[in-house]
Amino acid sequence: MTWIFENWERFWEVTGVHLRLSVVPVLIGFLLAIPFGWWASRSQRARAVLFPFANVLFTIPSIALIVITPVLIGVKILDEINVIVPLTVYTVALMIRSVADALSAVPGNVIAAANAMGFRPLRRFLTVDFPLALPVTIAGLRVATVSNISMVSVGALVGLGGYGQLFTEGYQTDHTEKVLAGLIGTVVLAVLADGLLLLIGRLLTPWARAGR
Amino acid sequence: MGWLFDPANWSGSTGIPLRLLEHLGYTLLTLVIAALIAIPLGAFVGHTGKGGFVIVGLSNALRALPTTAVLILVVLWAGLGDFPVYVALVLLAIPPIMAGTYAGVRAVDPVTVDAARGVGMRESGVLLQVEIPNALPLIYGGFRGAALQVVATATIAAYTGAGGLGRLVFDGLALQDFGQMLAGAVLVALLAVLVDLGFAGLQKLTVSPGLRPVGTGGKR
Amino acid sequence: MxxxxxxxxxxGIYIQGGPIGVVVTTGGIRRVIEFRAVTKRFEDGTIAVDELDLAVEAGTITVFVGPSGCGKTTSLRMVNRMIDPTSGTILVDGKDVLTVDPPTLRRGIGYVIQQAGLFPHRTVLDNIATVPLLSGWDRRKARTRAAELLEIVGLDSNFGKRYPAQLSGGQQQRVGVARALAADPPVLLMDEPFSAVDPVVREDLQNELLRLQAELDKTIVFVTHDIDEALKLGERVAVFQTGGHLAQYARPTELLAAPANDFVASFVGRDRGYRTLTFLHxxxxxxxxxxxxxxxxxxxxxxxxxxxxxxxxxxxxxxxxxxxxxxxxxxxxxxxxxxxxxxxxxxxxxxxxxxxxxxxxxxxxxxxxxxxxxxxxxxxxxxxxxxxxxx
Known part of the structure; x- marks a missing residue:
């Protein structure tokens, strides 16, 4: 722990980079996953295509995706985009399933009632389906966020920033404290982000706990 | 893709077959160790219903642990070799298996469990003959998720000099040999798919047909 | 048309075998199950069963009936120690159940529950063979017995290889009864076994139970919240009142003719005069x-x-x-x-x-x-x- 306080500025700087590299992919990935998840919740055929595809995306090791991305999209190997793109891919893969499951779990009688009262599709989706799907969606978002925060470190193996830099530097200089500092930072960040999402979820869905 | 199909890379002590076997070895031994720890824990807590928050909390905390850091820390502490690889990968594999087992046992219909006690099964019988067989689909779910993660993450073992398909990625990176890196990535993904297919087959063999969700003409 | x-x-009015209204002398009756001052207080302080005194006679169907929360199911579940009483004694065949190890006790008492509670991962035949196998029968004998029972409860032998999910609710419940009968226990506990099936199937199952009972002559304790079911099946009916009190324990005809209090009168229903006709020939x-x-x-x-x-x-x-x-x-x-x-x-x-x-x-x-x-x-x-x- 002493390393963190002695090198506060450095620690704070890598925390910022780490946060940026993990949160941006969650946001982009989530937004991209909503239409796909909606599609998969409505069509058996879409699910048959999207779910196996998402599974295959997961099997690509992150380190491999990080080193291949620059070649595929033509940027230098030391560009943050090389972490953001792979993590976005993983987020999409995970959130398609979450969003689809969440929307499928909305009770049919509620949807029927909304239709019977004359909701048009878009309005119904935004004011009925989506809010009711939030608890399951947010649960998925929590998993995606925590795993992204833990995965960003892999980028350091090819020289990118974040807590992972502390790992590689610590390894090369045989400096355990430095590795430990990065590990603690990662876990604390993950726990905080997870708690924040939990809180947001509770605030957004007061009805979910009303029956208890 | 030239590197992948060059016969020269398919033989010898640094050849692709050896790397594949090393990678598969890390994966399988890791999964066995993790299952031996996680399934009894998850099943026990699921059966008694006590300490569920510990399982959920522990799973989440372990999930947040960066595997790279664990690997490096154990190397710094215990030296190079396969041991640090197993520590890091087992810690990675435990949460999904434990969570799947716990959720699976909890999800068994309470009526079924009540009936098991009612016909005179002892607690061990309730767990082993009723709860675990019925939880198998979810246990396999967690286990196969863990398998995918372990296959993918075993790649970084090569960063600290261990074997496996990660060697192709890291050696390729050092040599700026894109073909070799790509070959590594493709082979890992392929291996992951094959491992998953293998476990899917095992699941089909060991899960009772009575638990298949659709297609058997079942009601309910 | x-x-x-x-x-x-x-x-649907079938009358069970055996004469109705026979005067029984207490001397000739064997009490198979006895509740003596049994009280069950749950951890949250609610009293589920309050000082219950009741004896179940051998070879009868005794029905526990009452609204939800009246303690009828709790009373039933204390017989095979699914729940243990806070105070009081329960005797099965003269033996205090608290002195018997629960699994051993339960293997000697048939137990049928709502929605059958079949094991979804086992075939119908294996479900029925559960208790014989637990009691150490060899597999072949247990399976032969299971096949026999399948026939006894009126199911075709090809059901044996199916899984519970492939059966209708009524068929599952028949298998549930077969499973409870497999080791030929003298006592059968049935906890709202027919309440989850539709009225037509329920009536079939009720008639089947009466037919089986005429053949097998078990001591059956049957829990239901449906007074019509209670009057139809019960030779003796125990009406439980909210708070775990036994309000009246009598034959159906007495219950209809002379309800012990306002609660029983209202529970038995306004048209009880009409219902009395069921028992008159x-x-x-x-x-x-x-x-x-x-x-x-x-x-x-x-x-x-x-x-x-x-x-x-x-x-x-x-x-x-x-x-x-x-x-x-x-x-x-x-x-x-x-x-x-x-x-x-x-x-x-x-x-x-x-x-x-x-x-x-x-x-x-x-x-x-x-x-x-x-x-x-x-x-x-x-x-x-x-x-x-x-x-």
Whole structure:
């Protein structure tokens, strides 16, 4: 722990980079996953295509995706985009399933009632389906966020920033404290982000706990 | 893709077959160790219903642990070799298996469990003959998720000099040999798919047909 | 399409085997299950069962009935130690259950629960063989026994290889009963076994249970919240009141005739006078009736009963002038049928018939005549005068 306080500025700087590299992919990935998840919740055929595809995306090791991305999209190997793109891919893969499951779990009688009262599709989706799907969606978002925060470190193996830099530097200089500092930072960040999402979820869905 | 199909890379002590076997070895031994720890824990807590928050909390905390850091820390502490690889990968594999087992046992219909006690099964019988067989689909779910993660993450073992398909990625990176890196990535993904297919087959063999969700003409 | 509804379904009052109203001397009765001052207080302080004293006689169906939260299920579950009492003693065959290790105790007592609780991962045959296997029978013997039971509960042998998910609710419940009977236990506990199936299937299952009981002569404790089910199945009925009190423990006829308090009176229902008829058998005069077959040319004077070739009722004909050909189109659908079972059946047949004439049929379903409602009322008055209806 002493390393963190002695090198506060450095620690704070890598925390910022780490946060940026993990949160941006969650946001982009989530937004991209909503239409796909909606599609998969409505069509058996879409699910048959999207779910196996998402599974295959997961099997690509992150380190491999990080080193291949620059070649595929033509940027230098030391560009943050090389972490953001792979993590976005993983987020999409995970959130398609979450969003689809969440929307499928909305009770049919509620949807029927909304239709019977004359909701048009878009309005119904935004004011009925989506809010009711939030608890399951947010649960998925929590998993995606925590795993992204833990995965960003892999980028350091090819020289990118974040807590992972502390790992590689610590390894090369045989400096355990430095590795430990990065590990603690990662876990604390993950726990905080997870708690924040939990809180947001509770605030957004007061009805979910009303029956208890 | 030239590197992948060059016969020269398919033989010898640094050849692709050896790397594949090393990678598969890390994966399988890791999964066995993790299952031996996680399934009894998850099943026990699921059966008694006590300490569920510990399982959920522990799973989440372990999930947040960066595997790279664990690997490096154990190397710094215990030296190079396969041991640090197993520590890091087992810690990675435990949460999904434990969570799947716990959720699976909890999800068994309470009526079924009540009936098991009612016909005179002892607690061990309730767990082993009723709860675990019925939880198998979810246990396999967690286990196969863990398998995918372990296959993918075993790649970084090569960063600290261990074997496996990660060697192709890291050696390729050092040599700026894109073909070799790509070959590594493709082979890992392929291996992951094959491992998953293998476990899917095992699941089909060991899960009772009575638990298949659709297609058997079942009601309910 | 006019005509009578399928006979079995319309006509559900079957009376269990054995005479009703026999006076029993306490000396000759064996008490198989005894509750002595049994109280169950749950951890949250609610009293589920309050000082219960009750004895269940050998070879009877005893029904525990009452609203939810009255302690009937808790009482049942204390017999096989699914729940242990806070105080008091429960004896099964004279032995304090608390001195027996629960799994051993349970293997000797059949247990049937709501929704059957079959093991979804085991075939029907393996489900039925569960207790014999737990008790150490060899596999072959257990399976032979299971196959036997499948037949006893009225299921075809090819059900044995199926899984529970491939069965309907009623079939699952039959398997549940077979599983409970597998080791041939003298006592059977049934916890709302038929409440999750539809009314038609429920009635089939109830009749099946009565048939089985006539053959097997078990001691059955049956829990239900349905008073009609209780009156139909129970030789003795225990009415439980909210708060875990036993309000009345009596034969169905006594319950209907002399409810112990307002709670029992309201629980048994407003039409209990009518229900009492279920338990009364008296000769009701059967009158002749004009019948005709389809296709015949007849002159319709008053209500004419149209029958098929086997003389089974198809419907009524009325309000046609002059000579007509009997045509399926003109038939007016009939009500329930009376087969001589009880006064309730006779009265209902008369009340539900469009002609006010209740159709009487024999065992083959052929028409033997008609009964009138006022004859039933007179028969009732006679029975009352003879002291057959308790005041």
């Amino acid at each position: 006019p005509g009578y509804a399928e006979r079995v379904k319309v006509f 008296a000769d009701v005069p059967v009158h002749p009736v004009t019948t005709a077959k389809l296709g015949e040319r007849i002159t319709v004077a008053d209500w004419t009963l149209v029958v098929d070739e086997q003389n089974r009722p198809k419907g009524w004909l009325s309000g046609v002038d002059g000579e007509v050909e009997v045509n399926e189109r003109d038939l007016i659908s009939g009500g329930s049928l009376y087969d001589g079972s009880s006064l309730r059946g006779a009265l209902d047949a008369a009340l539900s018939s469009p002609s006010a004439l209740g159709v009487v049929v024999d065992d083959a379903g052929a028409v033997t005549g008609v009964v009138r409602a006022d004859d039933v009322i007179q028969a009732l008055a006679k029975a009352r005068a003879a002291g057959e209806v308790p005041k």
